[in-house]
Amino acid sequence: xxxxxxxxxxxxxxxxxxxxxxxxxxxxxxxxxxxxxxxxxxxxxxxxxxxxxxxxxxxxxxxxxxxxxxxxxxxxxxxxxxxxxxxxxxxxxxxxxxxxxxxxxxxxxxxxxxxxxxxxxxxxxxxxxxxxxxxxxxxxxxxxxxxxxxxxxxxxxxxxxxxxxxxxxxxxxxxxxxxxxxxxxxxxxxxxxxxxxxxxxxxxxxxxxxxxxxxxxxxxxxxxxxxxxxxxxxxxxxxxxxxxxxxxxxxxxxxxxxxxxxxxxxxxxxxxxxxxxxxxxxxxxxxxxxxxxxxxxxxxxxxxxxxxxxxxxxxxxxxxxxxxxxx
Numbered sequence: 001x002x003x004x005x006x007x008x009x010x011x012x013x014x015x016x017x018x019x020x021x022x023x024x025x026x027x028x029x030x031x032x033x034x035x036x037x038x039x040x041x042x043x044x045x046x047x048x049x050x051x052x053x054x055x056x057x058x059x060x061x062x063x064x065x066x067x068x069x070x071x072x073x074x075x076x077x078x079x080x081x082x083x084x085x086x087x088x089x090x091x092x093x094x095x096x097x098x099x100x101x102x103x104x105x106x107x108x109x110x111x112x113x114x115x116x117x118x119x120x121x122x123x124x125x126x127x128x129x130x131x132x133x134x135x136x137x138x139x140x141x142x143x144x145x146x147x148x149x150x151x152x153x154x155x156x157x158x159x160x161x162x163x164x165x166x167x168x169x170x171x172x173x174x175x176x177x178x179x180x181x182x183x184x185x186x187x188x189x190x191x192x193x194x195x196x197x198x199x200x201x202x203x204x205x206x207x208x209x210x211x212x213x214x215x216x217x218x219x220x221x222x223x224x225x226x227x228x229x230x231x232x233x234x235x236x237x238x239x240x241x242x243x244x245x246x247x248x249x250x251x252x253x254x255x256x257x258x259x260x261x262x263x264x265x266x267x268x269x270x271x272x273x274x275x276x277x278x279x280x281x282x283x284x285x286x287x288x289x290x291x292x293x294x295x296x297x298x299x300x301x302x303x304x305x306x307x308x309x310x311x312x313x314x315x316x317x318x319x320x321x322x323x324x325x326x327x
Contacts (some may be wrong), residue, residue, distance in 0.1 A: 032256075033048040033302075035070075036274060036297065036300065037297050038294065038295065040294045044067045045067075046067070046078065052287070062084065067080065067081060067298060068080055068081040070111050071094070071301060071302040072118045073302060075302030076093065077091055077094060077118075079102075079114075088101055088104065089101075089103045090102060110133070110156060112158075114140075118140065122137045122167055132152065134149045135149045135169055153173040154172055155170070157169055160210075161235070163214055167185070167187075167188055168185050169185075180204050182197045183217065184196065185235065200233075204221060204222050205231075206221070211255050214235060216234055217232070218230060218243075218253040228250050230250050232279075244266070247268070248266070250264060250265075250268070252265045254299050257301055261276055262278075271290055273287070273288045274286075
């Protein structure tokens with residue numbers, strides 16, 4: 001792999017794509033696993049673990065780099081990026097079997113975000129526009145590719161909303177390459193793009209992740225150009241809240257299926273490890289415990305339905321309750 005491709009793949013703003021809650025329900029009694037990428041065995045592979053860090057399982061074992069995983073809404077499939085050829089999209093079962101290559105082009109792809117039905121995903125790609133990342137949508141079988149942005153500035157890191165009507169993403173479209181990255185939201189068809197963080201003091205925001213109820217978006221950003229921290233803002237771009245305040249990198253937040261926790265990556269104890277915290281930033285727990293030099297990145301969680309019903313009954317599918325139209 002050439003140095004440019006390596007740089008693009010490691011950039012924080014490409015990591016990782018979040019999932020979304022939809023009308024595909026997680027089976028009752030199913031314990032959603034956190035899926036992530038790690039180089040703990042010498043090269044990058046995909047792993048899974050319980051929400052408390054137990055029962056670590058290696059899902060891929062290939063000499064190429066496999067990373068940027070994203071769980072389907074029902075938790076049965078995982079998409080990921082691999083340079084087995086050139087940073088193409090692959091999909092496999094949640095146990096690592098039945099690996100299928102979805103894209104066959106000459107440009108690198110970014111990790112997808114699944115739609116509510118689990119039949120479509122959005123992703124960033126360099127295809128058709130050398131040097132310019134844009135947002136695309138495609139069926140989960142690799143068919144019906146659509147370009148949603150078509151701009152001269154980079155649009156990356158899409159994240160589909162729980163009701164399927166919106167896509168959050170990262171862009172420099174309001175100022176160019178020498179200006180801060182911001183979090184944008186657009187309709188699922190690419191129309192009506194709006195900058196959520198332009199009126200804040202944040203710089204270089206990335207990795208948006210929707211809360212399961214669709215009301216908030218978590219992301220990482222810089223305050224006064226210091227290390228990255230995790231922030232939350234409403235879907236309307238209001239009520240900015242800071243959740244972490246630690247030196248170094250605190251990046252790649254992802255909401256838990258029930259919306260009570262946020263998993264994220266931090267270097268607070270040396271190396272890139274995955275942590276878990278309450279949605280107010282309290283009760284931080286370290287899930288992976290690898291030493292510096294070993295990296296654990298791109299945590300992903302299936303978001304098929306709200307895992308805990310306030311009435312203690314079957315899971316609630318927010319896609320059924322909130323859907324305004326098929327994505």
